[in-house]
Amino acid sequence: MARFVVRRLIGMVAVLFAVSVIVFLIFNVIPGSDPAQRMAGKAASPQLEARIEREWGFDDPLPQQYVTMMEKIFSGELVSYFGEENVDERIAEGIPATFSLCFGAAAIWLFFGLLFGYLSARKAGGPLDRTLTIFAVAGLSMPVPFLAAVFLNYFTYKTEIFPSGGYVEFATDPVEWVDHLIIPWVTLAILYVGFYSRVLRSNMLDAMDEDYVRTARAKGLGERRVIRRHVLRNSLVPIVTLFGLDVGALLGGAIVVEGLFNLNGVGQYAYESLKNLDLPPIMAITLFGAFFIVLFNALVDVAYAYLDPRVKLGETAR
Amino acid sequence: MALDPNAKAAASGPASGPWRVAWRRLRRNRVALGFLGLLVLIVAFCLAAPLWAAHVARTGPNETHTLEKIQAGGEEREVVNREGKPIGPQWLEAGGRFFLGADGRLGRDEMVRLMYGGRTSLLIGFAAAAITTLLGAILGLLAGYYGGWSDTLISRAMDVVWAFPVALLAIALGLALAVGGLNIGPLHLSSGSIWITILVIGVVYVPYMARPIRGEALALREKEFVEAAEAQGASSPRVMFGELLPNLASTIIVFFALSVANAMLLEALLSFLGVGVQPPNGSWGTMLNGGLDLLTSAPMLTYLPGAMILLTVLAVNVFADGLRDALDPKSKARIEAHSGFTAAEVTEGIAP
Numbered sequence: 001m002a003r004f005v006v007r008r009l010i011g012m013v014a015v016l017f018a019v020s021v022i023v024f025l026i027f028n029v030i031p032g033s034d035p036a037q038r039m040a041g042k043a044a045s046p047q048l049e050a051r052i053e054r055e056w057g058f059d060d061p062l063p064q065q066y067v068t069m070m071e072k073i074f075s076g077e078l079v080s081y082f083g084e085e086n087v088d089e090r091i092a093e094g095i096p097a098t099f100s101l102c103f104g105a106a107a108i109w110l111f112f113g114l115l116f117g118y119l120s121a122r123k124a125g126g127p128l129d130r131t132l133t134i135f136a137v138a139g140l141s142m143p144v145p146f147l148a149a150v151f152l153n154y155f156t157y158k159t160e161i162f163p164s165g166g167y168v169e170f171a172t173d174p175v176e177w178v179d180h181l182i183i184p185w186v187t188l189a190i191l192y193v194g195f196y197s198r199v200l201r202s203n204m205l206d207a208m209d210e211d212y213v214r215t216a217r218a219k220g221l222g223e224r225r226v227i228r229r230h231v232l233r234n235s236l237v238p239i240v241t242l243f244g245l246d247v248g249a250l251l252g253g254a255i256v257v258e259g260l261f262n263l264n265g266v267g268q269y270a271y272e273s274l275k276n277l278d279l280p281p282i283m284a285i286t287l288f289g290a291f292f293i294v295l296f297n298a299l300v301d302v303a304y305a306y307l308d309p310r311v312k313l314g315e316t317a318r
Numbered sequence: 319m320a321l322d323p324n325a326k327a328a329a330s331g332p333a334s335g336p337w338r339v340a341w342r343r344l345r346r347n348r349v350a351l352g353f354l355g356l357l358v359l360i361v362a363f364c365l366a367a368p369l370w371a372a373h374v375a376r377t378g379p380n381e382t383h384t385l386e387k388i389q390a391g392g393e394e395r396e397v398v399n400r401e402g403k404p405i406g407p408q409w410l411e412a413g414g415r416f417f418l419g420a421d422g423r424l425g426r427d428e429m430v431r432l433m434y435g436g437r438t439s440l441l442i443g444f445a446a447a448a449i450t451t452l453l454g455a456i457l458g459l460l461a462g463y464y465g466g467w468s469d470t471l472i473s474r475a476m477d478v479v480w481a482f483p484v485a486l487l488a489i490a491l492g493l494a495l496a497v498g499g500l501n502i503g504p505l506h507l508s509s510g511s512i513w514i515t516i517l518v519i520g521v522v523y524v525p526y527m528a529r530p531i532r533g534e535a536l537a538l539r540e541k542e543f544v545e546a547a548e549a550q551g552a553s554s555p556r557v558m559f560g561e562l563l564p565n566l567a568s569t570i571i572v573f574f575a576l577s578v579a580n581a582m583l584l585e586a587l588l589s590f591l592g593v594g595v596q597p598p599n600g601s602w603g604t605m606l607n608g609g610l611d612l613l614t615s616a617p618m619l620t621y622l623p624g625a626m627i628l629l630t631v632l633a634v635n636v637f638a639d640g641l642r643d644a645l646d647p648k649s650k651a652r653i654e655a656h657s658g659f660t661a662a663e664v665t666e667g668i669a670p
Contacts, residue, residue: 018478026494137639141579141631143586145606146624149613157614199653203665206648238653238664245657252483256587271591274489277497282490289483 012294019290024066027279035081082276087284097167098265102250105188113196121204139194148187148260165262184261203235241300248296252289343644350640357633367433374414375427379434380598383425388412397425431600438601442585447577449520454527462535463558476525480658491518492593510596519581526658533660568645575638576655579631586627602627
């Protein structure tokens, strides 16, 4: 177990290091992204540019610049090129909104995805299954900006049932918190509800064909018990993996949803920084997002060891 | 991979067996064929853009008509009124001009833009999926078949790209390239080129295909027919492309279809954020973005392109499911393309 953890940690650090180098290169090798030039403005004197270059260290060799940037990220001293805000603080400010959005949406999509998938599989081929299938495939084909626009227009502009955006802290007012987040939650969740219900449905139908299910039936177990104990339990294993991976991927920020509903989370900050080609926040947010992706990938592996006694951590499964 | 066991019995020639069975299955799947028909209709609609533009609307997709008036239903109407509100759908009252109204302050013909924008969106969807599929299949095959250092190299590279948040990586690449264009060796893409969007979308999804393909190639490599080919002295490329590739073909086809759907959704997202297709060229994604300013007064300008994306992606998705059912009903291609892991890894634990 200890060896597994250590190996996993080394792998995570290596991946994050590579991610940071790639981001750094994307924004330093590409022409037109010279930060000193853009900070100085269009009609700046060469002297001003040179001064900015010296002050910000843009005249250092690239590896030196990279090391300085990484040191600053981890000591909390990193400052953005435009607006000169402290990047780590700004990310920390965005975390409550981003995590509220992400975990709330995740709870919704998990609940409805599993419910619809279960109903679909139990009534496979029937009218309920067909209806749910249509909705599921439409859900996973949904362009998020479109759905967000429809919701915004009907629920906030036309009927004013929900506020048109912004984020309210849970601690300030729990009711307002939900009120402001419910449309963003649903917008984000619909995509995944479709996917999860399809996955559970097909897994359950596959499992019903398995020998152990036939055996359970032959033993005289009731249909409900067979489904709950044998079919559902085994069908849920892949859902755990997917859920872990998807939540991890979303914690870096849902850029469109946060932007359209003005939630002021990490994703919205990412987008604003990207528009300014502002490397420090882009670097920090990308690492932040990638960190959760690799972390949740590792958590999924650990979860397996508990779910499935056959999995022994540290041994290659092949 | 394993096609129907009856496939052998149905085979009349060496190459026709499994494919013929799959084709028969697909032909019987009326839902999948219906949605394929819908996709064909959408493509035809977009291909007809120059005809509609030249003979019915008599304007181009980027031509502005801000200060013009048109004759419709026996009266004169402003294309854009004093408050900046564009004209609504005229249907055939103006002889087909402004069939769906104008697109905003610039007074461009919405119908013409919708048709031309669809061409861009479809081109990006299919071309980006082709790049993903080509690179994903080749890298996956190389890594899975050769093993050793080439596997290590490819797999680690894929792990790194996979660890990026997809949208963030695509936006970063799209933005960076939109500023300066791309010049690598013989490849020159100017900064406004839609090929930049295509390349970016194609590349960010590569690990989601390469990693599952590698897993399948790894499993196939141990099979007897590969051993037999190697024993006969077949060269490595020959084994890879002559023996492994045909066995992966059904997976790759389904992956391609799913990639088209993913690529079109990502295009919508990128163009919506302004880092995809660059103006004045339009795609359904940029139109969705452009319509947002007039969401309350002219919601159709947002809904139409949005609905077109939804319908197209829906048609591709349903047809992809039909293809999967026909080629290999047990395949978990959707899970693999979504997660970037093989189905076995997702169900039996991701091997550390």
